[in-house]
Amino acid sequence: MLISGIAALVFDNLLNSIIAAGFVSLMASALFYFLKAPDVAMTEAAIGAGLTTAIFVITLRKTEGSEKE
Amino acid sequence: MKFRNILALILIFILGFIILQAFNISPEEGQLVINKFGEAEIENRTAQLYINKSVNSNNEKVVFAESNNLESGSANIVTSVIANYRSLDTLGEVTVLFLAATGLAAVLYTNKKKKRNFIVDEASLILKTGVKILFPLLILAGAYIFIHGHLTPGGGFQGGAVIATAFLLKFLADREYKLAEHKLKIVEVLAGVSFVGLGLYALFTEGSFLANFLQTGTVGTLFSAGIIPLIYLSIGLKVGAELTSIISNLIEV
Amino acid sequence: MISFLEEWSFFGGSILLILIGLYGVITKRNLIKILIGLSLMDTGVNVLLVSLGYVENGNAPILTSIIKNNSGAFVDPVPQALVLTAIVIGIAILALGLAVTIKIYEKYGTLDISKIRGLKW
Numbered sequence: 001m002l003i004s005g006i007a008a009l010v011f012d013n014l015l016n017s018i019i020a021a022g023f024v025s026l027m028a029s030a031l032f033y034f035l036k037a038p039d040v041a042m043t044e045a046a047i048g049a050g051l052t053t054a055i056f057v058i059t060l061r062k063t064e065g066s067e068k069e
Numbered sequence: 070m071k072f073r074n075i076l077a078l079i080l081i082f083i084l085g086f087i088i089l090q091a092f093n094i095s096p097e098e099g100q101l102v103i104n105k106f107g108e109a110e111i112e113n114r115t116a117q118l119y120i121n122k123s124v125n126s127n128n129e130k131v132v133f134a135e136s137n138n139l140e141s142g143s144a145n146i147v148t149s150v151i152a153n154y155r156s157l158d159t160l161g162e163v164t165v166l167f168l169a170a171t172g173l174a175a176v177l178y179t180n181k182k183k184k185r186n187f188i189v190d191e192a193s194l195i196l197k198t199g200v201k202i203l204f205p206l207l208i209l210a211g212a213y214i215f216i217h218g219h220l221t222p223g224g225g226f227q228g229g230a231v232i233a234t235a236f237l238l239k240f241l242a243d244r245e246y247k248l249a250e251h252k253l254k255i256v257e258v259l260a261g262v263s264f265v266g267l268g269l270y271a272l273f274t275e276g277s278f279l280a281n282f283l284q285t286g287t288v289g290t291l292f293s294a295g296i297i298p299l300i301y302l303s304i305g306l307k308v309g310a311e312l313t314s315i316i317s318n319l320i321e322v
Numbered sequence: 323m324i325s326f327l328e329e330w331s332f333f334g335g336s337i338l339l340i341l342i343g344l345y346g347v348i349t350k351r352n353l354i355k356i357l358i359g360l361s362l363m364d365t366g367v368n369v370l371l372v373s374l375g376y377v378e379n380g381n382a383p384i385l386t387s388i389i390k391n392n393s394g395a396f397v398d399p400v401p402q403a404l405v406l407t408a409i410v411i412g413i414a415i416l417a418l419g420l421a422v423t424i425k426i427y428e429k430y431g432t433l434d435i436s437k438i439r440g441l442k443w
Contacts, residue, residue: 009346036382038222046230059420063427077348107378116400146383150403162407169414176421
């Protein structure tokens with residue numbers, strides 16, 4: 001999870017760093033399952049890994065291409 | 070590397086060192102300090118009162134499918150904390166979500182002609198036929214999650230997010246899909262008004278805002294736990310409508 | 323060494339995630355990278371809060387037909403209720419920030435904060 005968090009800030013292509021942030025959210029949802037909290041795991045999987053990635057990609061399409069820093 | 074990056078790294082190391090000092094305090098008597106991992110003493114916290122369902126009265130035993138007319142009556146303890154014991158915080162959270170959705174619609178308001186250049190290619194055939202089957206099933210699954218919020222893990226927020234995902238799929242499959250915005254607004258307004266209306270009705274009949282004024286049946290059946298299913302119904306519909314309107318406003322410029 | 327890893331893996335990992343997100347907010351120059359760092363900080367804080375209430379060999383806080391009464395050891399349910407609210411508020415903040423980013427790009431034509439007047443670092 002930490003390696004993917006560092007990678008989300010180091011990548012140049014913005015689309016790659018958005019996918020890395022979604023991977024961090026997926027790992028956090030698995031951690032919530034191991035900490036025996038089913039409600040929180042379901043919420044983090046539905047909202048964090050699904051809708052956050054979706055609205056980032058929609059905004060990325062509206063501003064530039066997906067190049068540059 | 071630049072000078073600003075090195076300065077930021079030094080600041081973060083100092084901050085991390087200061088945070089880690091908070092985990093090293095040795096306890097004096099009567100103080101609650103941060104425990105080691107896995108050794109939380111639940112008896113000293115207020116969570117023990119919520120687990121025993123004995124904040125006001127004094128219940129001894131809580132047994133699944135047998136206890137009748139308890140204080141809170143729902144089998145999911147996290148649900149009873151959110152919607153019964155601390156429902157004022159849930160009201161504040163619903164307000165914050167409403168403000169964010171309204172603010173987003175106000176920022177993105179424009180008078181020019183809206184043209185949608187979001188999706189360039191036509192969607193493939195698999196996606197179109199798949200969405201026709203999946204869309205009512207997803208809405209059914211989301212409604213099931215927030216109706217059974219007091220028996221299984223789930224609740225209003227999760228069901229609302231699943232419903233918003235169903236509408237996102239519909240936007241992806243069809244380039245010219247237009248959402249009926251006024252119907253969405255009517256659903257959201259009615260759900261919000263009913264949540265506050267339940268609280269005011271309880272204020273006038275029982276004396277405290279958002280008290281539990283229906284009967285709580287046996288723990289574990291569908292029609293138990295008093296007012297909690299009604300609260301979760303309005304929260305689920307409101308959150309689903311708001312997240313859908315956020316996505317719809319972002320797609321159409 | 324193994325016991326040190328077992329004891330500090332959850333706390334240390336979440337604190338490191340918060341600090342990585344903070345570094346991203348301070349240092350990066352693209353607006354979308356700043357918002358990604360903010361989202362990482364949110365996730366780190368939520369993991370830290372839930373891991374403060376873990377009891378070893380406890381059960382999930384739901385009464386089912388297998389776990390019938392509350393005489394066993396349950397995991398603390400109060401931080402889980404707080405974190406549920408915090409996740410939803412995190413996405414609301416992110417949505418509002420992205421709407422302002424779209425408007426900034428329409429006016430200035432770039433997303434680099436050293437070129438936008440008024441946000442000079």
